Amino acid sequence: MKKSISILAVAALATSMFVACGPSKAEIEAKEKAKQDSLTEVTKQDSIAKAAEAAKAAEMAKADSLAQVAKADSLKKVEEEAATKSKKGGKK
Numbered sequence: 001m002k003k004s005i006s007i008l009a010v011a012a013l014a015t016s017m018f019v020a021c022g023p024s025k026a027e028i029e030a031k032e033k034a035k036q037d038s039l040t041e042v043t044k045q046d047s048i049a050k051a052a053e054a055a056k057a058a059e060m061a062k063a064d065s066l067a068q069v070a071k072a073d074s075l076k077k078v079e080e081e082a083a084t085k086s087k088k089g090g091k092k
Contacts, residue, residue, distance in 0.1 A: 023031075
């Protein structure tokens, strides 16, 4: 009788140990919420980074466009000066 009570007690302790070792429902929900919050933050940061990259690309394109316009203007000015000098002619 004592032996069967001992075996029953050990079995009850072992079962309660397995049940008690797992995370509670609240812990599981908190972990899932933290995971979702983390994913939301990463998505937000990624979106901000993409917007900044797009703005930088637009600024670079604008600067390149302005540089091309300035180059075209300076070439036109040089051509006009060369045309004016050739029209003046004259001796030195």
